[in-house]
Amino acid sequence: MKLTKIIIFTSILSCIIGNSFAQTLENYIANYNPSEASYIAQQIRLNGQRYHIDPLFLSAVFKVESAYDNSAVSYAGALGIAQLMPATAQEVGANPYDIASNISGGSYYLRQMLNAHSDKGQLQYNYALASYNAGLGNVGNTIPSYTYDYIQSVQDEYYKQKNSISDLGATISNSKHLNSLQQKKALLAKLKAVQEARKHK
Secondary structure, X not given: OOHHXXXXXXXXXXXXXXXXXXXXXXXXXXXXXXXXXXXHHHHHHHHHHHHOOOHHHHHHHHHHHHOOOOOOEOOOOOEOOOOEOHHHHHHHOOOOOOHHHHHHHHHHHHHHHHHHOHHHHXXXXXXXXXXXXXXXXXXXXXXXXXXXXXXXXXXXXXXXXXXXXXXXXXXXXXXXXXXXXXXXXXXXXXXXXXXXXXXXX
């Protein structure tokens, strides 16, 4: 079991230094969907404010889900930029075929997942991502191992955007999160120790 794939989203992400390839969110999205980049960036900002989620976190999720393509359809039938299952879209009152509604629905659903795991402390975002990926009913008191790669992908994308996008200063904020690099390293060391212990069982 690769416990190191459990990534902790914390306010420490705001400490990443160096926008050596500074660009706007719109320009970044244009690398994948040039014709709709401006509108998608606008909607991500709007919903980040509406649901109190770092817009770069939303952007990272949507990049991993669909590469910002609202015509994307998964093999399981998930639709659009936020890859909403039809039942989920209905639940959150979204029209998955409309860009603004798809992004709003996905953002609202992610906020629901964050709220559902508000008791998970520094692992809140991990559990929320696992739930977004696998469904809330499939995530209990442990994060399913089959969601590790998804969590890792979103984390990698978030770091990438945080280092390259210059027009968004918001960060994930939660008073329960770790707030220092030393604390983050200490927790990751504990997770690694658990991993090593399981290897030798």
